[in-house]
Amino acid sequence: MELFDILLSVSFWAAAIRIASPLIFATMGELICERAGVLNLGIEGIMVAGAFAGWISVWAGMPLWFGVAVAMVVGMGFGLLHSILSVPFGLSQHVVGVGITLLATSVTFFTYRVALPEVSSPPKITAFAPVELPILSDIPLIGPALFHQTPLTYAAYVCVALTAWVLYRTPLGLAVRAAGENPSAVAAQGLSVTAIRMGAVIVGSGFMAVGGAFLTMSAFDSFFFEMVGGRGWICIALVVFGAWRPGKALFGAVLFAAFDALQIRLQQTGIGAAIPYQLFLMMPYILSILALVLMSRRAEVPAALMVPFSKGER
């Protein structure tokens, strides 16, 4: 039974966690935006921009963590633009989001060409290396899978915990959740819906960019244009899958990543030789759609998602 061998191997689960890490960052980012009532379809482009910004900073000689910070700031910049258009101006969040994705992708492409006019293949950087956490990594099976990863994966764990804690345990998170459910409840308590929503979009976009940066600075060590390859859209689905809850969304990200890791390994088995590999490539998506159908039927969508708010109108 080759399937069980795969499922019981440490390397399989380690790969699943590695593949999940960028999804975790970006899913938390999207979740924060949507909890405040803003659908951020700029996610795909912001991940591309983050992947490039982090990588080019390190290539230019900055330290790795500085590169992560640059990616985050770039993401927050695009988030600021998104939030200005979608929150105070109240424009269609679909159009703004797709526009941000196109803009961020094109600006990245342009900057890449300007910065590296002569190269045929992009240069490599020294990416984050795996760090073994003492004691924790000695736990059988899950120890090495969870705790023999790069520091950026550990940061992804922290990102989930932080998002969940802020959303459910602090006054700020309460205001964010209320803004996505009934903005007039927030306004009636003397808070600014505009500020809360803009803040959520900016911070969320920062996380998305770090998710992108994971690809160039931890999963790989170089930058390609196709590397984000629809992960942003997957994260939009993962937020729905997770019913707008950080813990469930984390589970969804790991599940999707596990399917992805599994299909790579299945291709190399006996069955893999008999079946066209494209079918394996489809597997995580098909299984995700099935899981989405099963999981999200009872999900409570934030009631004011995609509803612009303007006070004092008549």
Add this chain to the structure above:
Amino acid sequence: MTDHDKTAGRGTPVLQMHKITKTFGNVIANENVSFDLHKGEVIALLGENGAGKTTLMNILFGQYTADHGTVSVFGQRLPAGNPRAALDAGVGMVHQHFTLAGNLTVWENIALGTKGLWGLSMHAAAAKSKIRALSQKFHLDVDPNAKVASLTVGQKQRVEILKALYRDSQILILDEPTAVLTPQETDALFATLREAIALGLSIIFISHKLHEVMAISSRVLVLRHGRLVAERATQDTNRDELARLMVGGDVAQPDIPMRPAGPALLTLNNVSTDQLQDVSLTLHAGQITGLAGVSGNGQSALSDLICGLIAPKSGDLLINGQAPKSWSPRRALSARIGRIPEDRHKTGSIADFDLTENAILETYAQKFAKRGWMNWAGAASHAQHLIDTYDVRCPGPATRIRLLSGGNMQKLILGRVLEEDPQIIIANQPVRGLDIGAVNYVHGRLAAAREAGAAVLLISEDLDEIMKLSDQIHVICEGRLSPAFARGQLDAANLGKWMAGEGGTHAA
């Protein structure tokens, strides 16, 4: 003696609105309105829809910025356009449309925004115990841990009031607070308000229901067309005078005597659907049947059933004593059932269509189309006929219906239904939000349809309306129907018990 002399002995007013003027485009919402509120006092702000009551309170609360005039609380002038300032000064507002987030718990809704946003903890335990203490003190029974989405309307209003009390508000503004309550819930609300006054709070009570104003207020301010037209001590006035002041002249209320029942046009025998249980109802020719109840208790299911949108799951539906082979909207139309929809803006009309298009929405295929082509000339003359017959005040049939007042919009919809000469008329909240003139007009027309032999089902949350018009009355609660009562058989308090689902306990 001027107003100033009368109030001189009572210390500084807790709230002063001074010469407030606010316009929206060409429309004057408030013009030069001034008044004082004193400690321990209940002011009633009385006026018809559109008289400027809500605008005035939104200016006080910082939602709108006034063009002229100032607001002072405890002698301090409030900066304009800042809700936070009003809250911090101790003004709490209970909005007509609740401002609650349904996915949050009661305590979370109440605590929202009361602590600095950057705090590391929500101090949940302290918040909950403060809420419990306030609930007890003011008899506002509600579980702090309940999700707001699961609460009844009355409970949600308690949460709204608790929100204000939690911030130690000294001034409470209640905007049409009884519109959604049963008579019992209204009594409980008044008890809470009296408690609050005894503890030194001051209250502004906004309403257009005269008996409530007489019951709770110590002073009445009457607004008409944005102006403060009168101020009376409640003990020195009466309902008739207030009604005249509010409308600006005498109002002739149509007198609608009871009529005997004609033949049964529509009968439901123990009908159940997803939302209705064991409903039995007979609509008689020449009678108005009132259906009282708090909205959301199955009224729309019942009207959908009669209009053929849903079919009975069990039980019999009889038209003129005969059971139809199947029940569908087409059958209902051929049984000549006409419907005045609950929400004239959302389901009754299409805002950006003109009057002609709105006038023929339900009949265009049968009456105004030939071989696939619209007969616009015929449609326009039909619309003009409705405008003339039903006194719709408008520039002409090519006007977009969005630009009409609620009353004129409702007159067109009423005409659209009545012109088809229906046997059975389902009138769902036909006068909600209309001014008194339009209310009397609609009621008069429904009564005239009754005289002509139609059976009318009047669905309303307003018990006064039900008790004034109906020949027989049913009360609906959680999908169950009370037995039929003749007009005058039960008073408001007893009908209220049925509305709360407690009527059958001793009667049945």
